[in-house]
Amino acid sequence: MTDEIVVVPGDGIGQEVVPAAIDVLEALDIEFAFREVDAGDAVKEATGEALPKETREAVASADATLFGAAGETAADVILPLRRAVDSFVNVRPARAYPGVDALRPETDLVFLRENTEGVYAGHEARLTDDVSTLTRVVTKNASQRLAEYACEYAAEEGFTVAHKANVMRETDGLFRDTVLEVADEHDVPADTVLMDAFATHVCLDPSQFDVVVCPNLAGDVLSDLAAGLVGGLGLLPSANVGPERGVFEPVHGTAPDIAGQGVANPTAALLSAAMMLEFLGHESEAEAVETAVEGVLSDGPHTPDLGGSASTAEVTHAVIDRLS
């Protein structure tokens, strides 16, 4: 059966790395029906709306979506798209690769980020010129859904719950206790760490962590921190997983400092496409893409963020050459 893939390149380097991912997917022996739709700053400027209804509906009904990045409008685009597929977990692997200079070459982490609530639940208000507030939402239901996924994902090795329940006793307390309860029910080993201490420990010795389950904002910040340990944001893919559909996107943004130059590192987008292949049941093709990307990371060519001088297209062709 043909998989229907919605493609949302968005702004900035999204317009460069998403086409690279499509080129790699087209080099595989799988039939996809790609449908490209708009979202982001440019479409807002043109139409007044960052996320056209057509885009939201296309994502809500496609088998999977490949997203690039949006600029200033990112929160108006990617958060509703995560909701459109009922994505309750954002899976963010952060690995160091042979051949890539990394601050911590032993890093091999996966963040399982709660993807529906926390400070992203949207209850923010400006009360007066001088006072604004934000209500943080944590529910047992969302924490349980994430924990069930974590128990399946890390059934053998277990996971670490990063939280700040020493201060946010009711919200992170509920999150931590619920996740631990579910781990206990499934007999999956789970320990806990205060998220601020985690930030230090992971820089000093990332090898002590494996799968890290965290609240929404913590997952956002800590995965970017981990990108710094492994060689930069050009390397981190992610999967917004829902019960039936997913949105797959590099962790990075539009990179305005390099956009339009054709030198963006496509690795994060290519590995996001590999996560999408796995989600769609194309395991061997997902593995082939990962292996080809790893080969190019090991032997080059490299884009400038990794110290090389290759273009996005040269790296992409090198990956495709390894696939054939």
Ligand SMILES: NC(=O)c1ccc[n+]([C@@H]2O[C@H](COP(=O)([O-])OP(=O)(O)OC[C@H]3O[C@@H](n4cnc5c(N)ncnc54)[C@H](O)[C@@H]3O)[C@@H](O)[C@H]2O)c1
């Ligand atoms: N999911 C999203 O759509 C998303 C995520 C993060 C940021 N943003 C948006 O992107 C814009 C820029 O944000 P930012 O500068 O903080 O973050 P960014 O991720 O765009 O860039 C941070 C740094 O990493 C580098 N970088 C990122 N991806 C790279 C790649 N593939 N290859 C080489 N270098 C890469 C950039 O050149 C820059 O120096 C903002 O408008 C922000 O709102 C969007």
Ligand SMILES: CC(C)[C@H](C(=O)O)[C@@H](O)C(=O)O
């Ligand atoms: C742009 C923003 C809404 C988004 C987030 O906070 O989730 C980004 O930082 C990310 O990591 O994908």
